[in-house]
Amino acid sequence: MLSTHQRYLIADRCWLIYDLITNTFSVLDSFHLEFPEIVEVALASGYIEIRVQIEREHLLYIYEEYSFQAHTIVRVSYSYNLLDASQNNIIRADDVPHHRVDYRNQMLSHFPNHLHDEKGRICSFTGEIADFFHQVKRFL
């Protein structure tokens, strides 16, 4: 079972994501009510799955899995997705280590983090959720 400290670390990370989403995009009121329940699963499992409608016509799917090392939280895996109203992926980012170079054959700057752009091409990506949101804003 996760300790209180570990649960607090997860809650803190979830808050950061919530804060970032709500500060960057306009979301439905229901998201504010649903979010604590989403976090409840994360506190038990170390895995968060957020599906939120942003700016009316787009969807943002955020998945993160956590682990702990010496009293600190570590994001062990993630997948960030921007989808259109028909649930087709526009851009997405993850850290699955199956790409080493980008579409121009350049080494990924932050391997294994990479981004699949709107044309499906592999691009370098920092792995930071804030950077993903920055990319998302280009499509809104």
Place this chain on the structure above:
Amino acid sequence: MPDTTFEKAITEEIDIEAGNRKNTAETTARVGKMSKEEFLQKVMGDEFSTEKALLKLQNKLHNYETKYRMRSEVFYKLIVGTPLEDNPDFIAWAMCYRSYFRVLQTKFAIWEEKPYVIHSPEVSNRG
């Protein structure tokens, strides 16, 4: 003569309705971004339910299994670790599957392990 029991019951009912309306109004008024304190109070103060988390994860796994017509354990053995894994659904499915087992392990954890006692062989004093 007025039926006081009936009047009392009606008054109580009105009070309850008024209370409900007040609660709904409060909830509606409070919809909007939570402060960090509010958020932490909500999520850390709630009763911690492993069962609830397991059920939700099970539902998610079931949805993936139905969509791809594949059992999660088969998916994990066949797809995870291969280039096919680089698909948004598969990445989320793998995370969900690992998390499900993490919670399951928690549920069946042995809380009080008995110390493993090594019995030293008896020394027999011969002679």
